[in-house]
Amino acid sequence: MKRVECEFEAEVLSAALQSRWPDRVESELREHVASCAICSDVMAVAVALDEAREDTHACAVVPDSGRMWWQAQLRARREAAETAGRPITAAQVIALAFAVGLLGACFGATSKWFQASLGWFGSSIAGLRIPALLPSAFSLLAEHGALVLGMAAVVLLVPAAVYFTMLRD
């Protein structure tokens, strides 16, 4: 099985991170690093990344801690207000749905012409013969295929575009 760690790894890493490499380490450790594949990689990577860390820290521009605290407070307050408002909105939507449903039920139960229309629509659907409609549907597609495709694309793409725009916002 391939070796993935070495007992001197921690010592090598500490020498690299404390900038003791190569002058301020014992000669045995230097010899070990020169002959150990793992420790030589640790040394190379640690020295490179330690230098990179110093440079990256030097060019880091972070907001002041007071400003960060203040902004976090403001955002938390806004979110708390939004969260508090959310259940009211949900309750309003549910109440509206109930009201519309109730109104519809009352209208359906009392209106004779509505019941007659509903009956006619149901019998029309039941009397439909799909195979008989297929040839005319194909001929319609052949004549106005581009138009049908365009309309289908608009019907599908517009809601998708609206959805993605809102998502991005």
Added chain:
Amino acid sequence: MLRDTTFDDASRDCTLDDACPAFVMDEESFRGFYDRTARGVWAYLARVTGDRQLADDLVQETYYRFLRASANYESETHRRNSLYRIATNLARDARRRSLIRAPFSSGGEDIERVPSADHAGTTERKTDVTRAMSHLKPQERAMLWLAYAEGASHREIADVLGLRPASLKPLLFRARRRLATLLGRPPIEERS
């Protein structure tokens, strides 16, 4: 993400007599912790994402989420690990949502821009590290940065990256070998 709040917005909002939102720390502790860790977190995010601007945004989001997390921290190390875990998850989410515009394409040099008169060799070496890191997977970059720039232990790295401690050693070994190769260090058997 934290919206760009101007001081005018802030002063307007502060006239509200709201109670202070519940955060895991008080202001003084937070400011001390932030001053000790912010540059390190920024550097970590800049190196993992390869994008300076994204790192700016993610730092703010990281600290906000850290403040909102309802966790009890046993120690400074535990708290710091939790912060880096939040940062790691945010960087991962940003990558998934393709917010990273072009990792390391221009950002790499941007990261390495240091306001000092460096020798040509030093600058070249820095650019090499950035280029080499750009060829690694984000998880490899995170792992190596935590291990060799931040000096984190294996257990801490596993905790931050959500890995099993047992699987970290081979992963770290492979990532280290890859970076060493990219830095122009062939395996030791091949040298001589």
